[in-house]
Amino acid sequence: MGDTEQPPGVSTLNEPLVTGSLPDSSNNHSFTRIPVFSLSLPNRLILFALLFAAEWSPITRWVHKGYGGGALLQVAIAFSSLLLALGYFRSKDAFQRISNDIRKTPIRWGLLALHLVALAAFLGLSSFSSGNDLFGYAIAGLWYATGAAAIVLAGWALVPPALALDFIRTTGYAWVYALGAAILAWRAVVSTALWNGAVWNPAIDLSWKPATDLTFNLVKAMLHLCLSQVVADRATMTIGSPKFSVIILPWCAGFEGTALMLVFSVAWLAYFRREFRFPHALLLVPAGMVVIWLSNALRITALILIGVAGAPQVAEGGFHSQAGWIAFNCVALSFAILTRHMPWFASNRLGSYRTEVADTTAIHNPTAAYLTPFLAILATAMISRAASGSFEWLYPLRFVAAAAVLWFFRSKYLELDWRFGGFSVMAGCAVFGLWLGLDFLAGAHSSSALAAGLATLPSPARITWLVFRTIAAVVTVPIAEELAFRGFLIRRLTSADFESLSPRHFTYIAVLVSSVGFGLLHGDRWLAGTLAGLIYAVVFLRRGRIGDAVVAHATTNALLAARVLLGGKWDLW
């Protein structure tokens, strides 16, 4: 793959690293300077929400005084959300124009630093005791001022005040409606026991009992279809058969999956709003929630049937922990696929687009070749874990699935550069050392389940399992993960048209996000995973060869496998 023209905001390892900017605009080229984070208004609002979410934990830990600040915050959040929604629907063109203007404006890091200073002052003032004297009023006033300053500074850092005012001006009197609705919503929350937070926990809130009962009755009805004798005690919420039964606790009655589906469906409709017909598409939100609720009842029924069939360890172990996610992924993916094929929900724009797609003789999907091997591993891992107790005896399925997908896309992979150098092997050794070092510092991980599970297998099965586990670690996993995280994600985060981008071009944010994502997939070894991801990224970008990254990764995994097999360090797997 040859080098192509470098897009804005992109660096290579052999040139001055001016991430996010083109060469100096003073040299009379037609280049324009692009901010490091060229984000539109919706993305900046998401960033603001993420910042708020990240700071919420220290705020709730250190702030134990009210002064009515909590109510004001609730009203402010409701007001801002409503104003944005009303403003968008009232004046979409102005919203789009302002969003484009904001994209050209850099994030003001200095103001974000001041935001942190104001937040620290706010938290510090929270520790002062205050009374009904002048000092107390001064503390309360300062407390309000620093809290408000922290919010304003964060907002100002992301959205310039002039553009914010411009947006409010274009919305006319929407702010009046938004403020009125926000105050009404706040009063409704305060006066309604169901919503006021103190009774949110479904375990102690009897108002949720009908919903839990619904799940109980659904499971009971489904069990009657499959079992001749059903045990169902509504007082203790125990259900099953005389041989195997479970208790349906309030927090596994479907609330979590329904909440996740609510977030997913609303976010999906909001992000791809131009592809949907409103208000028709809004019906999809409750429909998705009902389906996930039903799937949870199906999950509990299947769990009981697995237990009744003689595999209680599987039912209470892997199936119990994986089935919820499997159900959610199935429902969410079906939602994303099916809703685009239902004319009653889809906008005309999508309909004409679909016709264009149908006219093409072959659908081009380069993303599939890079991501599918990794997704095959993840999907089979979920299934094999769900079918296991404490030991994942179906692990070889992961290898088989990844190998099959790699074989399917083999012609695509022949276009990639699989050459590698000695530097890759050295980098792989370095990651191995880093991995062991951080593991040593973090303390021992539990290894009893794997060792105990292997001990129960007969020798041929144990050897077969270990052979597949080792080959997967050294061959299919490095190829699949490097294709996904280095070959795809770094380039996709750098440019939407990632295939036309040279493998050596990148942005720092792309490298960072792909490495952190890679790290997070390694659970409690997330730090080692993130650092490993960064090293593999450097190896990949150094010459733009996927082979370098794969060999580095395979070297690390081979050394770890040797440590496991020869040294008995099962916790490394």
Next chain:
Amino acid sequence: MKLLGMAVMFVAVASFANASVVPEIDPGSAGSALALLSGALLVIRASRKK
């Protein structure tokens, strides 16, 4: 990029599940489950791009 943004936001929102120990949605499997969902959505959307 929209989908990537949504994936990041969704992971952030779903990460709140890590705060509670509940059996319906296992927080220990959140990373791989959400990676699978995000990746599958990326593949589905990409097939319609050209």
